């Protein structure tokens with residue numbers, strides 16, 4: 629369901645961006661002019677007409693921070709689009725762990741500093757950085773598109789992993805019980821993200837049967853209970869070889885009390901859920917509670933969402 633935009637009729641400008649890394653740190657320079665002025669970034673710029681993209685990347689590193697690249701690896705290609713422009717900036721993104729020489733600040737980039745990866749100055753960097761940097765660290769090839777309204781407002785992002793052999797899908801279920809304006813959480817719900825734990829679908833079992841099994845194992849429910857499948861959510865972790873397919877069912881018990889007698893659960897107001905960190909993102913619960921079937925896709929690095937897409941058709 630993850631569709632990637634195409635740019636027929638657009639011109640392209642080739643650019644490079646090299647992230648220099650060493651011992652858990654990355655080298656960043658503060659851009660003092662032109663594109664990205666006032667932002668910390670890796671080193672790079674436009675590819676010149678008579679050079680290869682790799683050579684352009686090495687030249688820019690030398691010009692902007694004085695270092696000679698000994699070896700580098702291209703990890704991703706990012707297409708940057710600005711609303712209203714018919715030019716795509718095609719950024720070739722490299723990692724470099726082997727280099728020589730001394731750091732020399734340039735007119736264009738100063739100061740230049742090593743930052744611990746976990747202390748990167750995110751709020752003074754391009755918004756897109758946090759979405760693709762995990763792939764640089766884990767050496768996972770990717771292709772991405774980021775659509776900007778202006779330098780500080782991103783409207784849309786798409787990331788696809790380009791090395792993925794077709795990943796296998798692993799079906800799971802989850803059942804949300806809704807009572808009026810409240811959601812029922814089981815005692816073992818994930819405190820951090822307000823969601824009951826998912827249950828794996830057994831081999832040969834339908835997702836519908838798994839949903840009923842899930843309900844029966846947690847609540848005293850009537851055999852004839854009707855659950856409604858509302859969402860299929862594909863969750864791809866960048867470093868796992870399978871995609872978790874969560875089939876999310878909803879059981880609305882607003883008018884039926886008998887299912888919920890003597891149970892060990894907690895009721896949570898939807899407004900409270902929406903004001904807090906939710907399972908996945910802010911849009912998920914509100915879309916779910918509209919009760920119209922939808923599909924969603926999330927690309928994750930541990931707990932961080934790198935890309936999310938909804939398909940409500």
Ligand SMILES: COc1nc(N)nc2c1ncn2[C@H]1C[C@H](O)[C@@H](COP(=O)(O)OP(=O)(O)OP(=O)(O)O)O1
Pocket residue numbers: 643644645646661662663664669670671672673674675708717719754756757776
């Ligand atoms: C739009 O979002 C961007 N995100 C990120 N992470 N990086 C970006 C974005 N737009 C541009 N960049 C990078 C790509 C290049 O590394 C530099 C821009 O290079 P510049 O335009 O300064 O190119 P130069 O050839 O160095 O420019 P001069 O002609 O001034 O030498 O930023």
